[in-house]
Amino acid sequence: xxxSKKLLxxxxxxxxxxxxxxxxxxEESGSVIQTLTPSKLIGKGQFDIKWFNNLYxxxxxxxxxxxxxxxxxxxxxxxxxxxxxxxxSDNKRxxxxxxxxxxxxxxxxxxxLDVFSFDGEAGTARSGLTNIAPSVKFVPxxxxxxxxxxxxxxxxxxxxxxxxxxxxxxxGFTWQNRFFFDETFGGGDWQLFTELNSExxxxxxxxxxxxxxxxEGSFANNSLRLTPGVFLSYFPSSKFTVLAxxxxxxxxxxxxxxxxxxxxxxxxxxxxxxDELNLETLYTNFVRGNSSGLGETFNLxxxxxx
Numbered sequence: 407x408x409x410s411k412k413l414l415x416x417x418x419x420x421x422x423x424x425x426x427x428x429x430x431x432x433e434e435s436g437s438v439i440q441t442l443t444p445s446k447l448i449g450k451g452q453f454d455i456k457w458f459n460n461l462y463x464x465x466x467x468x469x470x471x472x473x474x475x476x477x478x479x480x481x482x483x484x485x486x487x488x489x490x491x492x493x494x495s496d497n498k499r500x501x502x503x504x505x506x507x508x509x510x511x512x513x514x515x516x517x518x519l520d521v522f523s524f525d526g527e528a529g530t531a532r533s534g535l536t537n538i539a540p541s542v543k544f545v546p547x548x549x550x551x552x553x554x555x556x557x558x559x560x561x562x563x564x565x566x567x568x569x570x571x572x573x574x575x576x577x578g579f580t581w582q583n584r585f586f587f588d589e590t591f592g593g594g595d596w597q598l599f600t601e602l603n604s605e606x607x608x609x610x611x612x613x614x615x616x617x618x619x620x621x622e623g624s625f626a627n628n629s630l631r632l633t634p635g636v637f638l639s640y641f642p643s644s645k646f647t648v649l650a651x652x653x654x655x656x657x658x659x660x661x662x663x664x665x666x667x668x669x670x671x672x673x674x675x676x677x678x679x680x681d682e683l684n685l686e687t688l689y690t691n692f693v694r695g696n697s698s699g700l701g702e703t704f705n706l707x708x709x710x711x712x
Contacts, residue, residue, distance in 0.1 A: 436644050437644045437645050437678035437684070438678060438681075438682075438684055438709070438711050439645075439647055439676045439677075439678050439684050439686075440594070440597070440641060440644050440647070440678075442454075442711060443552075443586070443588045443597070443599055444554070444556075444584075444586045444588075444599070444601070445552045445553060445554050445586040445587055445588040445599070446498075446551065446552065446554070446588075447493065447498045447499065447500070447501050447543055447544075447545060447554060448491065448492070448493045448498065448501060448711065449493045449496075449498050450493040450494060450495060450496050450498075451492070451493060452492065452493045452711065452712065453490065453491070453492050453710075453711070453712055454489075454490070454491045454492075454501070454503075454709070454710075454711045455488075455489070455490045455491075455709070455710045455711075456487075456488075456489045456490075456707060456708070456709040456710075457486070457487070457488050457489075457707060457708050457709075458486075458487045458489075458705065458706075458707040459484070459485070459486045459487075459705065459706045459707065460484070460485045460486075460487075460703055460704075460705050461482065461483075461484050461518065461521065461703060461704045461705070462482065462483045462484075462485075462699075462701050462702070462703045463480060463481070463482040463483075463518040463701050463702065463703075463704075464478070464480070464481055464482075464692075464699040464700060464701025464702075465477060465478050465479070465480050465701070466478065466699070466700040466701065467698065467699045467700055468668075468694070468695045468696055468697070468698055468699075468700055469696070469697065470696055470697045471696070472694065472695070472696050474700060479513065479514060479515035480513075480515045480516065480517075480518065481511075481512070481513045481699070481701075482511065482512050482513075482516070482517075482518040482520070482521050483509070483511045483521070484509065484510040484511065484521035484522070485507060485508070485509055486507070486508040486509075486510075487505065487506070487507050487508075488505070488506045488508075489503060489504075489505045489506075489541075490503050490504055491503030491541070491543060497548070498545070498551070499544060499545040499548065500542070500543070500544050500545075501542070501543040501544070502540075502541070502542050502543075503540075503541045503542075503543070504538070504539065504540060504541060505537075505538070505539040505541050505558055505560070506535065506537070506538055506539075507535070507536050507537040507538075507539075507560070507575070508533075508534070508535050508536065509532075509533060509534065509536045509574055509575050510522070510524060510531075510532075510533035511531065511532055511533070511572060511573060511574060512530055512531045512572075513530055513531075513571070513572055513573075514529065514530040516530055516531070521533075528570050529570050529571055529572065530572065531572060532569065532570075532572045532573075532574045533574075534564055534574065535563060535564070536562060536563065536564050536574060536575040537560045537561060537562055537563065537575065537580075538560075538561050538563055539558040539559055539560040539561065539582070540558065540559060541556060541557065541558035541559075542556070542557055542558075543555070543556045543557075544557075552587060552588050552589065553585075553586065553587045554585075554586050555583060555584070555585055555586070556582075556583070556584040556586070557581075557582070557583050557584075558581075558582045558583075559579065559580070559581055559582075560579065560580040560581075560582060561579060562575070562576070562577050562578065562579070564577070566619065566620050566621070566622075567612070567620035567623070567624050567625070568614075568618070568619050568620040569619050569620070570619065571617070571618070571619070576607060576624045576625075576626045576627075577609070577612075577620060577622070577623060577624040578607050578608060578609030578610070578623065578624035578626060578627040579607070579608050579609050580605050580606065580607050580608075581605070581606045581608070582603065582604070582605045582606075583603075583604045583605075584601060584602070584603045584604075585601065585602040585603075585604075586599070586600075586601055587599070587600050587601075588600070594641065595640060595641050596638070596639065596640055596641070597638075597639040597641070597647075598636070598637070598638055598639075599636075599637040599638075599639065600634070600635070600636050600637070601633075601634070601635045601637075602632070602633070602634050602635075603631075603632070603633040603634075603635070604630065604631070604632055604633075605630070605631040605633075606629075606630050607624065607626045607627050607628065607629045607630070607631070608627055608628060609623060609624060609627045610622050610623035610624075610627060611623045611627060611628065611662060612624055612625045612627065612662075625662070625664055626657065626662070626664070627662055628659075628660045628661040628662040629657055629658060629659055629660050629661075629662055629664065629665075630657075630658045630660055631655060631656065631657045631658070632655070632656050632658070633653060633654065633655040633656070634653070634654055635651060635652065635653040635654075636651065636652050636653075637649050637650070637651045638650050638651075639676075644678070645677060645678040646675070646676070646677050646678070647675065647676045648673070648674075648675050649673060649674055649675070649676070650671075650672075650673045651671065651672050651673065651674075651688075651690070652669070652670075652671050653669070653670045653671075653690070654667070654668070654669045654670075655667060655668055655669075655670075664697070665696075665697065666695070666696060666697040666698050667695060667696050667697075667698065668692050668694065668695030668696070668698040668699075668700070669692070669693055669694050669695065670690040670691060670692045670693065670703075671690065671691060671693055672688060672689050672690030672691060672703070673688070673689060674686060674687050674688030674689060674705070675687060682710050682711055682712045683708065683709070683710050684708075684709050685706075685707070685708055685709075686705075686706070686707045686708075686709070687705060687706050687707075688703070688704075688705040688707075689702070689703065689704060689705070690702065690703045690705075
C-alpha cells in the first residue's frame, strides 16, 4: 500500500473515533444496535457510515464431493469494506450510497498477519482497491418498516483476477440484492435478524494463459450466489449484545461449469460506545463445503450514524 492510501485509512479511523468519543453516553432507553438494524433505514439528511474488516484464513479445503484435505499451505484473504449511505426521503424509505472494497491476499504458507504487510511479493501477495459499488436501500412496503432491500452494482477496477498465481478478487460485475428482515421479542431482550443475499455475477468468461493466470474475465461469471443467514441476538442492556449466526452460501452454475457451496457458523458481540458510534467483532468457522475452502474468519467493524 502506498503512503497516500495509508494516510487515507489512518485519517478515516481517526475521524470515526474522534466523532465517537466526542459524544456523550447515550440513554439506556435505546441504541443504534438495538433499533437501527440493517432492516431499518435512516432519515433524510442523516448519514450511516460503516467500516467492516474480514480476515479469512485456511489450511483445509473440500473438493467437489465434500472430501476434506487438511494441512494445506496457509492462504489468507483480507477484505476491508467501507459503506456510506444518506437518507433522501422524509418517510425513511429510501437511502442512497456507495461501497468501496479493498483486498489484501497472501498465499504460499505465509503468516495470516502478512496480509497487513501490503508488500506485493511476487507469487505470494497482492493487494489493492478492487470494487466500487453505487447502492440503494429501500423499504418496499410502508406498513412493514422492518423489511428492506439493498441493491448494489459492484464494478471491478483492477486488472487481473489471478496474477503470478495469486488471486485478488472476482474480475466481473456483480449485481447484489440483499433482503433484510428482523423481529424483536422477549420484551426487547431478544432479536432475530434474517438476511438473503443474492449475487448475480456477469461478464467475460475466464481466460487463462500457460501459467494459469487469468488474462481476462472471472471464474465466477455467469453464476448466481445465494446466501441465506440467521442471526440471533440477546441484549443484556441496550448498549451491548451477543449474537450467534448460521450462514449458507450456494454458487449456482449458469453456464461457467463451476458450482460451490459452504456453511459457516459463528458468533460475536456489538457495543454501543456512544450515541453515534458502535463497534462489533465476529468469528465464523466454515464447517462444511463442496469445492470450497474450510477456514475461519475474524471480523472487526465500526459504524457511525449521525
